[in-house]
Amino acid sequence: MSIKWGVIGTGGIAREFISDVMTHTEMTVAAIGSRNPEKANSFFPGIKGYGSYEELVNSDVDAIYIATPHQVHCENTLLALYADKPVLCEKPFAVNAKEAKKMADLAKTKNLLLMEAMWTRYLPHIQKVRELLPELGEVKNIQADHGQSLMHIKRLTDPNYAGGALLDLGIYPISFAFMVLGKPEKITAKGVIENGVDLQSSAIFEYSGGRQAVINTVMNAKSPTTASINGTRARLELSNSFYRPTDMRLIYDDGRIVEFKNEYRGHGLREQAIYFEKMLISGKKESPLLPMSETVEIMECLDEIRNQIGLKYPFEK
Ligand SMILES: NC(=O)c1ccc[n+]([C@@H]2O[C@H](COP(=O)([O-])OP(=O)(O)OC[C@H]3O[C@@H](n4cnc5c(N)ncnc54)[C@H](OP(=O)(O)O)[C@@H]3O)[C@@H](O)[C@H]2O)c1
Incomplete structure (x- = not known):
């Protein structure tokens, strides 16, 4: 079929x-x-x-x-x-x-x-990320960002379209952190709001055992849009744009480097x-790679960040 x-x-x-x-x-x-x-x-x-x-x-x-x-x-x-x-x-x-x-x-x-x-969850390089996690030792820290210059796109600057960086772009590093470390225990966020939408925001996610993820998103400047998962034995770096098919490298603390070149064809x-x-x-x-319960938790996380940075859409008031 x-x-x-x-x-x-x-x-x-x-x-x-x-x-x-x-x-x-x-x-x-x-x-x-x-x-x-x-x-x-x-x-x-x-x-x-x-x-x-x-x-x-x-x-x-x-x-x-x-x-x-x-x-x-x-x-x-x-x-x-x-x-x-x-x-x-x-x-x-x-x-x-x-x-x-x-x-x-x-x-x-x-x-x-x-x-x-x-879609990122289903890409081959992300499947490879999941396979490589045990190589990193204990994951202690994640850094991920997503920034593009998108001020020309009307739906992104319009609060009636639930515009802003967080829901369109920030969701990628956030979903990435969820995939690796799960739901954070605590979130601390700061943002910049103009004309009813968030132009940028940064958040620190805290997990048990002193682990953190640092997330950044911006829509009026291009940021590196990379990610790294940092463990006690090695770190895995995902090149720009980490949420699309891209190159990766595994960098061990002893200096060894293993490259993963992107050979994917088509959009993804x-x-x-x-x-x-x-x-x-x-x-x-539902998808075992992203069950509905996790999708809802990710939306709760976006709600919490919006609450902390003071962003409510007109139709929510
Ligand atoms: N996965 C990705 O990489 C990716 C990339 C870009 C966007 N997205 C997501 O995809 C969604 C659509 O984004 P897009 O960039 O494709 O948007 P878009 O170009 O603005 O198109 C949205 C389409 O939705 C329809 N629509 C229904 N109600 C509408 C309304 N009130 N105002 C305007 N259009 C309305 C329109 O089609 P009709 O007029 O034919 O009904 C319109 O062509 C967003 O949620 C965005 O986050 C995902």
Whole structure:
């Protein structure tokens, strides 16, 4: 079986996802839903367009990929689940943990597969990171950042779109720290807010045993966008951009260095779709690589950082 995807939204990431899946996998994107019938029909050659999201979710596609702005992820996911469709929903999974729980609860009630499209988790170099962790000794510290100059993108500077660096970019280093060290016991964060969105923020996550992760995100300057996992025996460095397929090096305290060159071809968004298909076929309802409970904890972490830096979106007030 090769699944037929339906995509909600006709923006930038929808196009990237469709290209990567159609070029590099056996799966197809069979249909696209847009709020505008003309956009739906002209978006991608050979793919059926529906002039509403309702029509798409009620069509004969096997699964829905949600590629709309953050503030409608919850609404769009619920729509698809109510139509009995399994869902892969873009990151951030929702705007806050309350929405994320609602989505996870409905998927459970409906017994449907639901997965956060945190595509990094499914990339081959991240699989290698998981394999290499025992080599590092005891992981004591993580440093990870994500910064891009994105002030020209309207949805990022608009609080009504749940804009800001944290939900769009900061979620990558945060999800990375969760993957390695789990949920932090304590979070301390500082941020810079302008016109209702966070331009940057930094957070220290504290864990038992004196371990820490230092996270930084910024959207009006380019930062290194690298990550390092620092252990008692060695450290693993992930080059820019650490959340995409990239080079890595393992640096032992005794001076030995092992290089891992990136040989991946294509964007990489397809890996989460391939994994999703495997889970769908095997009847799994959530991803062992990123279970719903962890997605909700990550949203709680984003809520906590927003609370500490004083960022509330207009529709939350
Ligand atoms: N995984 C990644 O690497 C990655 C990269 C970029 C973005 N993303 C995520 O993907 C999501 C979409 O980002 P994007 O950059 O693709 O956004 P975008 O280019 O602005 O497109 C979003 C699409 O959503 C639809 N939409 C539904 N409600 C909307 C509303 N109220 N305002 C505007 N558009 C609305 C629109 O399609 P119709 O008009 O056809 O309905 C629009 O084309 C975001 O949550 C973002 O975090 C992920």
